[in-house]
Amino acid sequence: MTKRYLLFMVQVHLNFRLAELESLADMFGLTTIDFSQYDEESPFFVVELENDQQAREWISRSILTRAIYEYWGQGSNYEQLHLDVQENPLYLQLKQEYRESSFKFEFDSFGGSSAGKLDRVACIESFKYLDFQGPIRMKNPEQIFTVIEEYEPLSDNQAGETPLRLFFGREVQRSDRFRGALEKYDLKKRPYKGTTSFEAELSLVSANIAQVKPGTFMYDPFAGTGSFLTAGGHYNAMVIGSDIDGRMIRGKGSQTIRANFKKYQDSLQFLDVLTMDFTHNALRKNLIIDTILCDPPYGIRESIKVLGAKDPERFIGKENVEINGQKAYLLRDYIPTKKPYSLDSLLDDLLHFAVERLPIGGRLAFWMPVANDENIETVIPMHADLELKYNCVQEFNKWSRRLLVYIQRGADYNGPTNMGSERSKERFRDRYFSGFN
């Protein structure tokens, strides 16, 4: 038999919210959740689940949810709420189940608040028909019963005054967000960060949509200051990163990616980082990588470069140059030549790499910049072996970036493909600096 549960979500990054919920549900094998009633406009979503354990697993990692509650009832005012609770088909059973538990009441709200306006003690008293006999305990009670008020905000900055809806439920699981993940990983408090560091909220959401799993192997080929490695480590994956820029990977003094892991007490999750051009990848071919999660160079700060010579003719016959009897390219201070490369080619390489290394069902997730320009169609890279599962957009003023999430389906999948640099008519970097005009 199933029970109803109430999700209380945050009303931000709406584009990513369903993708996160579906990905976490899939990861925990919760295949029967009915998403047909999900409403992007609402922070509330009522679902049927088999038991609390399912609810806990599902929401414990969520960043875009606040908490999940066992659903007891709802109404547009307190009178209706009480009637609805008593008409819940499970009312007598629920009441009996928690009769002797220690408990407390909490109030939460969306779009406004009754704090200071409502006599909360009187409000709690109005639930006395529940006949709870257990002790009231403000610290560590066995059960927390919550009243959630939904208001219609008067404007973006002005809270509403009259509740539209009231919900009542028993708290089952607070999300990772509600337990403090955003404060913990806040970039402001991170020992090692840089201009390319990715903010905490969406890096954790990305790791959830990519289904980074405990004990599995996650790789970020454009690791920079390691924001996605940190997110992967938080979800207990074994993480490895690489970047063409050794300075980024090494950090400086006590400001290193390793120091970040130490601060977060995730050191055991950190395998290592290597200086490496992604397009000359040294990870052995038969190494299975469970998840690839990254933020490839947008080519804004500097144009994209890979190892190689722009003009290879100039180097013919110079491969064996020696300095003091040692091959020049083996010296520690040797600086290899680099050549410009396009974002499209790099993304094609990334898709090919994912097809070679991911197990069936493994996910590739990366961020792709896009110009918000009606005249330019955004063409998403596609590979015949990869299913494009999500395309979540984060809008900025004149550009946007998308989190693209693919699932490895194998050679029999035969999906659409559009490999090749014919995708981009104009380079994102040029368009960015010309103000997208």
Ligand SMILES: C[S@@+](CC[C@H](N)C(=O)[O-])C[C@H]1O[C@@H](n2cnc3c(N)ncnc32)[C@H](O)[C@@H]1O
């Ligand atoms: C958008 S940043 C990623 C930042 C990273 N998420 C962080 O937390 O700092 C892109 C990174 O790709 C690296 N990069 C550029 N070209 C590369 C290549 N060919 N191979 C590997 N890394 C490359 C850059 O050095 C840069 O650190």
